[in-house]
Amino acid sequence: MRILVTGATGNLGSSVIETLLKYLKPTEISALVRTVDDISQLESKKINVFKGNYDDVISLEKAMINVDSVLLISASDEGNRIKQHRNVIDSAKKVGVKNIAYTSRAMRNRETLAHQLMEEHFLTEDYIKSCGLNYVIFRNTLYMDVLPIFIGKHVFESGIFQPAGHGKVTYALRKEMGEAMANVLVKEGFKNKTYKFTNNEAYSFYDIATLLTELSGIKVNYTPVDKLTFQEKMRPTGIPESMLQKVIEFNTDIKNGQEDEITNNLEEKLGRKPTTLKDGLKILFGL
Template sequence: MILVTGATGHLGRAVLDTLLQHTAAHQLAALVRDPAKATDLQARGVSLRVGSYTDPASLAAAMPGIDTVLLISGGGDDDGLQQHQNVIDAARQAGVRRVAYTSRALQDPGTLANELMVRHFQTEDYLKASGLGYILFRNILYMDTLPLFTGPTVLETGINLPGGEGQVSYALRSEMGEAIANVLLQDFTDSRIYHFTGAAAYSFHDVAAALALASGRPVVYHDVAPEVLAARMRERGVPEVAIGRTIGFMTDIKHGQESLVSSDLAAALGRQPTGLLEGIKQLYQL
């Protein structure tokens, strides 16, 4: 039986949608904080386990009968690492066979500007040391983040970000969810690491060119200073913590952290992942 945590989030639902296409619903469980948000999953036959990463007792109650846990990484809480450790501890104590974790595909974890990303690799280390079987899904930056980074007026103002000439091998979150589900359905006993990325890496110049081609309008990328982006975000009332994390993402992109390219996603999907232009058309509704 597979337990998917974070089941009402975008990635969790993408995983469950694929799992439900290929296995019986009674073999699936969903960890949710609010069952009212998962009534559709329950209606499809998925067992709901109510719990929270911050509540070890609820996690212990969610584990009986589970063979595999998919631990979808939490948000930016200060105790995020402890939350992940709570899930791993509960799985180990319940005799779960393996834990899969959604980590990050980054070139050099030791030189990250975005400190929030460090906890992914700390979680990896904790999971490896737990004695459990493990699957690490090291995922590249979602292509779905592009509209958030470029802003709603990108077709009028162009892309104004401090990403330098850095490249990212973007992939769609939905395809990552599909690929994760495909791997979880495989019966293997060894621990594995997957790097889920797109088939090519793209700069913001490439993103601008794709937007221009898809929209029929001129779109240009301007490499601005981090201070310029921070000031513009403050004008829009963005919290300082979010500004800092965005600058961190951009700095890591500039330094090539997100440029890893792997064929693992294509292999797990059984096809090439969606490329930049088609992804842009979907995400920007062009």
């Protein structure tokens, strides 16, 4: 296998490459990065590093020369993500790449999504399935790593305040999902399969509050609120209106059960149980 990993210096891409290096020679791994600083981060690993981005088709094609497989790590939701993803897929097909993998999202039902940007993942999946390349799709659950940002750095003073009701999420650590993805790519290849990487249990904000209380010794409460109350509380913080709307849509999908589906795919491909929410919170909050 000769594989190109896009978004290679992000937390997910770094985890994938770290695991790939256990199985492949550095010369069999290529990385697409956006800046010169990103290149320096990977040079010490002796892998092939290319500067480029999803909008620069020439750079994509150059990075894919002598590559048989591409892992497309999804672009951010700022900009024309669908076009960027299609640039990567089309370039792979043009250059002669045989296999493509994609990092999608583990949502329960695309037809009832509140956060419409999540539909872009499914549209990318559709395009991959129609392109003629062998594929594997990784539908990843919401990263446990985002919880310190999601619930705020003042959680131990103000508690958790979200419009998610009793909704639950199968949070898992990004590093473990990257490890599992690399295991699949090397050991199983591209067999036109879709995996849902979730934890073995789904957790509500009530669960998060209870565990933070237990771990810190400081009482943390979760207060579920309606969307209007949440907006009124958040606007004085200066959060951009577009970002505020995204947060509300995320929470609405959580409330509606979009993020609570449990599978054993992650455990199977890790070869061990994923890190629990309690252990993850202990790491993420330094408790």
